[in-house]
Amino acid sequence: MGIRIKVEPRISHPPILPLTILVISLSMGFLGIGVLFAFYGINPFAAIWKIFSGSFGSLYGLSETMTKAIPLILIGAGLTLVFRAKFWNIGAEGQLLLGAIFSGYVGLNLGSLIPSFFTVPVMFMAGFIGGALWALPTVILRTKFNVNEVISTLMLNYIAAEILNFLITGPWKGKTQMGFPYTDDLPHHATLTLIPGTRIHIVTLVVALLSALILYVLVYYTKFGYELRVTGDNPHAARYAGINFMKITMTMMTISGGLAGVAGVGELAGIHHHLSYPSSISSGYGYTAIIVAWLAKLNPLMAIFSGIFFAGILVGGDAIQISLGLPSATVQIFNGILLFSLIMGDYFLTHRVRVVVQA
Amino acid sequence: MNELIISVAHRTLVAGTPLLLATLGEILTERSGILNLGIEGMMAAGAIGAFATTFVTGNIVLGIAVAMGIGISLSFIHAFVSVTLKGNQVVSGLALVMLGLGLSGLWGKSYVGNPLPVGTPELAIPFLVQIPYVGPILFRQDPFFFLAIILGVIFWFALKYTRWGIMVRSVGENPGASEAQGINASLVQYVSTMIGGALAGLAGAHLSLSYSRAWAEGMTGGRGWIVIALTIFALWDPLRAYLGAFLFGGIFVLQYVLQPLGIPPNILGLFPYLITLVVLVVAMAGKDSRKHSAPAMLGESYTPTS
Structure with missing residues (x-):
């Protein structure tokens, strides 16, 4: 036998x-x-229990989880799109920072030039543009120069971080921050309204949920979505069918980079209210969102749930780091x-x- | 002035050494058809493994062995996912980076700020070190440098002229045909990936034992990703890897040379990453993706038909 x-x-x-x-x-x-x-x-059961009770087990934990879910949903939903076409955008971290930088510029400098009611919408637009501008060169590098997008998007992450470091320690360093490497605080009308008692910036949350829904419709119910799926499943067939890889990739990287930029606006205007070190503006959301997209099986709508799940891991991770003295x-x-x-x-x-x- | 030139050239070679070691490993891995993006994670884990072991035992050789062992273990996971489970190699590589960086941060927490009690000895090659300029630049270096140079030649020769090298290359080009020739394609890919991991770990050991003689979280600073770019720049040829690795070693050193000129440090800090992009554009310019020498099955999982 x-x-x-x-x-x-x-x-x-x-x-x-x-x-x-x-x-x-x-x-x-x-x-x-x-x-x-x-x-x-460390007792593993106690630790894993602590992760989930820290993130989902209390009202405070839940509100922090939702706060961190906002950037993860925005970026994760965008990444489902590009990953579907097998374009590996690993650069959401940098795209987020550019969104924060662009909207930070608007919030800090244009406040007196535009009616205060328009400041926040203009900041969101600027953030989207910043993120998209940081994403698009990688498409040109890939289609025209054959440069692997994993490398180009990653290099742009490091470059974005250094640019932000340069700005906050150099030309944009705030005069009111007692020598800390921060920009000045945004004026009140350039900040986002929070749900009282939490750090949930409600506008960005709504934008995130709507984006996931719209991208879902886009992927499954439009011609663009069909072309996107064909490109990912069978690039050769896509070429014979006359699908323009460059156009598809440009469009989806505009969306993916733009949404990462919007996440940057949320972190800046909703949480921090001034630009500071890259690692404080984003605690690795651009990288965590890669797993969010993968857990969502590249379905934009599912990115909402997987975004909340991984936000819970981040919050619970913080909780056990503090209670067990583990590094970040x-x-x-x-x-x-x-x-x-x-x-x-x-x-x-x-x-x-x-x-x-x-x- | 002479001393400055010698010092800059010497440091260029030092800074290029970990890049060369890891690039050689990645060239081998990719030649067998496996794309391992996890270098950054394996390097970081190797760096802390080497540092912690050497710090505790005072034995550098043991530290290096641990670093290579860590690289081998981590790359084994990648090989298992890529070869046996035929999983997505890009995502698996990214998972490896997260795992490696995370493990290094956790393990290294208690070692931050501790200088290494013992240093890597510098070796001076007798007679050759007497040559003006060339001697002190090339022939007074730490063992890692000489090892990297020798490994480059061995890899070049082995890939090009040995039976083993031909097996690796044929698996990367056409695993099906290789299996028909009686080659165990999976085994070749496992071994190539794990040698690549060992070299990434070794590169990490160089960073913590020789380059900075200390541990700091994030000390790999994107070098693992530059290695991926260098592999492409080298067109998967070990001899071209020398050129790329020491070119980038020079760029890392240039940051410190240019600092007195008043250029903000953060602007200098983005040089290596910006130049990586420029170098890739130049290297790939005018090359058709089907004609340049990327292994045909790179990153594609292979399913035997039997």
Whole structure:
């Protein structure tokens, strides 16, 4: 008698399978995180309980989770679009910073030139433009110069961070900030209204939810969405069908970069009210949003839920960092392990693994 | 003036060494058809592994071995996802970066601000070091430098002329045909990816043991991503990797040379990243994506038909 493990491709799968695999993948991910905690002499059950109770277990935790979900939904929804066409935009972090810089300029300098009622809308527009402008060169580099977009988007992240550092320590350094490397605070009419008692900037939240919904319709119910999906599934077929790769990529990178820029406006005008170090304006939202998009199975609408889920991981991660004295990098480990468990799970969607007992 | 030239040239080679080590590894990995974007994470984890081990034991060789072991273990995960599970290699590489940076931050927390008690010895090659200019620049370096130079030649020769190298290249070009020739394509890809990981770990060890002799979170500073760019710039040729790695070593050093001229440090700080883009544009200019020498199956998972 012998036992063999047999792997065969699946032709079809029951409708419940994706959800089952998702749940199992995430559980395996948390198991991995638990092992790491145990290795560090920390009770894994207590730690994982702390992550979720810290993020979803109290009104304060929930409000912080929603606050951090705003940039993740905005960027994650945009990334579902570009990843679908297999254009690897890893540059949302830089696009977010450019959005903050552009809208910061408007908020700090144009306040006296435009009616105060228009300031916030103009800031959102400026942020969208800033993010999109930071995204578009990578399309030209890819289509005209054959430069891999993973590299170009990443390099632009570092460049954006250095530009922001330069601005806050140099020409834009605020005179009212007692020597700290911040710009002056935005005037009151250039800041966003919060839900009382929370840090949830309601306008950006609404924009994020609407964006996810609109992108969902765009991907599944329009000609553009169809062309986008064909380009991703089969670039050769797309070319023969006369689909213009450059045009598709330009459009979706404008949207993806622009939404990251909008996330930057939200962080600046809703939370910080002045520009400061890149790592305080964005705590890695541009990178975390990559996992948000992947967990959402590249469905923009699902990015809402996966955005909230990963915002919870960020908030819960902060909670255990403080209570257990762990460094902020810990959350990156969670992100890495969870992303690995998600892509490993994908295998079981397309393959069936059976244990065969032979007599 | 002479001393300045010698010092700048010397430091250029030092700064280029980790780039060369990791680029050689990535060239091998990509030649076998596997795209590993996780260099930044493996480098960071290797750097803290080497630092912590050397700090505790005082044994540099042990530190280097641990760094390489970490690189091998992390790249094994990537190979498992890419080769066995046929998962998305871009996403797996990104996950590796997150994992590596996260682990290094967690592990390194208690080592921040501690200088290394022992340093890597500099080796001076007898007689050759006496040559004016060239001697003190090229022949008085730490062992990492000499190792990187020798590995470059070995990789070039092995990929081009040995049976093993031909196997790696044929798997990267056409795994199906390679298997028909009796080559175990999966094994070749696993081994190539893990050697790449070992070299990324080694590059990290150089950063923490020799380059800065300290640990700081984020000390890899995007070098892992520059390595990915250098691999393309080198057109997957180990000999061209020398050129790219030391060119970028020079750019890192240039930041410090130009600082007295009054250019703001943040503007100088963005040079390496900006120049990476410029260099890639120049390297790829006029090259058709189908004609330049990227391995044909790079980043594509291969499913045997049997």
